[in-house]
Structures are given as C-alpha cells and as structure tokens.
Amino acid sequence: MRKFKGLIITFLVLCLFSQANISAKAISSECGILVEQVTGRVLFEKCADQQKYIASITKIMTAIIAVEEGDLDGWVEISENATLQVGSSLYLKQGDKVKLIDLIYGLMLRSGNDSAMAIAEEIGGSEEEFVKMMNEKAKELGMTNSVFQNPSGLDETTYNLSTAADMAKVMRYAMNHPVFREVVGTKVHKTQSEGGVPYVWQNKHKLVTGYYEYAIGGKTGFTKQARRTLVTSAQKDGLELVVVTLTAGDDWNDHMSLFNMGFDNYELKTVIPAGFLNVDPTVSDSKLFIKQDAIVAVKKDGSETVSTELKLSQDNTTDNEVGTLIVKINDEVMDEIPVYQQVELKDDQPRGWFQWLFGWLMGDGDTQ
Structure with missing residues (x-):
C-alpha cells in the first residue's frame, strides 16, 4: 500500500511539473523567446531563430540609434515625406519642428510611422543612410538573422525581417540605456511642437500601462503580413526578463505566462564578485582579478550545478588581460569573463593615479 501511495504521489508531482511546462510551451505565438536581461540566458524558446516579418517592433532599433546618435533636445523639422507615411501616425505637420526626444516618445508610445521617418531623415540624412545604420547596429549586436529596409516596420513596399532571438538581443541592449528605458516605461507623454501644436501620447502597450504589474517597457507591432508582434521587459525581485513573440494570436497572455514561469522558477546569483580571484x-x-561580477540565472530549486573554470593565456593582450573565467551551468558555458593581472610596480617606480585608486579600492596595502 505504501509503495502504491508513493507511486501516486510521484505521478501527481510529475503531472504538476508537466502542466507547468505545457502552459509555458503552449503559447499562441508561432515563435517566441524568454531571456534573462543581465546574462542573456534563454529560459524558453519556440522557433526563436526563424525569420519573420516584425512590423513595428522594428522601432526598438530606430529608437536606440536615435538615442545614441542624436541631439535629444534638438528640433527636427518635419518633411513632407514624413507626413505621407501610412499606418500609425502622430499626425505631425509639414514644416513644423518637434524635439527629437519627443519624436522618440511618439515613436515608442504611439508607434508613429511619420515619427520614424522624421527620425531617420534627421539622424541618417536620408532613410537609405539610416537603414544602413540599422543594419550596422544589428551586425554589431550579433543579430545575424535580421535585415532592415525601413525605420518603421511597414512591409507594403519594403520590409524588415528578424527573429525572436535577434529582437531579444536588441531589446536587452536598448534597456541598458537609461533614456530608452525611461521612454518605453512611460504611460503618457505630453509635449508641444515649436509651432505650438499640443500632443498627448498614451502608451499602446497594455502590459506596461497596468495590465501586468511587473512590466517595465516594450513595443507593440502589427501588419497584415507580420500579424501581431510584441516585445516586453518585466522585472520582479531583482530578476529582469525579456519576452518576444512573433505572429501571435493571444500575445498579452503569452507574455504574462512566460514571465510568470520565469519569475516562479529562476533567480539571479552572483558566483564570484568583481575583484581579486x-x-x-x-x-x-600573480594577483588576478575580474572587473565585473560573475552572475548566472539559475533555477530556484537547486537542480542546476554552477561551476567556474579559469583559463590563462600565454600571450598577454592589452590592458593586462591574461585569461578568461568561464562560468558554466551543468557544463554548458553561460559566460566568459576577461581576467586581468595586477601590474606590480618596482619600489622606485611612482604610482599613477589609476594604480593608486585601484589599489585603494582593492585594499591592497600601502597606496602611497
């Protein structure tokens, strides 16, 4: 009888775990991904490398380039070409001027295609040159399956293709910039043009505006070819996650389901803090050190084994880099962190300010 009860309990536990996994995997979206923000660890994926039309989540790339390259407080004159863009619009007036930062708010909150074109013409000089910047940034970020042809995501004459995995990369990158982070987390933005035209833009992203309490930013998208596309960042108890879904049916619930699975099952842990090893x-x-914390996203139940491996190089590179600290989970490499060697100065060699400061911060004895 005890053996029989044990089998029943085991079966029930397995059923509970199976239901949790099924609820996460049975998302309506054709493709999707759940990624941890700091480490980039993929916690869930479904055809994450399949190229698809991405619609207005394109504007994440447009926005981060504008934030990095433009004068945010500078006035941008609205061209006729910008006002002729179809689809979602801020209804900007030709010849009027709007500050770049306000155009970025309109771009991300209301998905203005006129704003996307105005930004492209201001930052790149033309749409064509701005598109080149988009593809260069994609290459820089390792978005190997992405092709951009316009700054808005429209796909009637030109189009943008990407994947859930690639869009998670650009979202993670963009969320590290405080201005971008502030913009996409805003619920309502009010401003006016140089000509005195008032604008009030409410965020279209329902999860950010109150539908999901942990959502902190994101971007919506839709075209007939792409269908519904959605990117969201959420944060709870120090853990920040990114969800991307493409060709979705019920994307709001898909995102909440994936976030809840991530928050329920994973946590961030510091394996080795920055400093001497x-x-x-x-x-x-020699005294070896790392400049950043070795951090991993691991399962809360303790079922995963975290290990580190130090690999030293015979050929010293620049900045006294002498090797790599490899961080693994269950023997799978999660991160590779540069390892540096402290420079030992001779007694009669004066310390520079950097060496003095570093020694003081590390508590390295005499700093005189």
Missing part, C-alpha cells in the same frame, strides 16, 4: 599559487603567482 582566489587562485592557487601553483596556477599563477
């Missing part, structure tokens, strides 16, 4: 003298008699 505890290295066996037989491995290296």
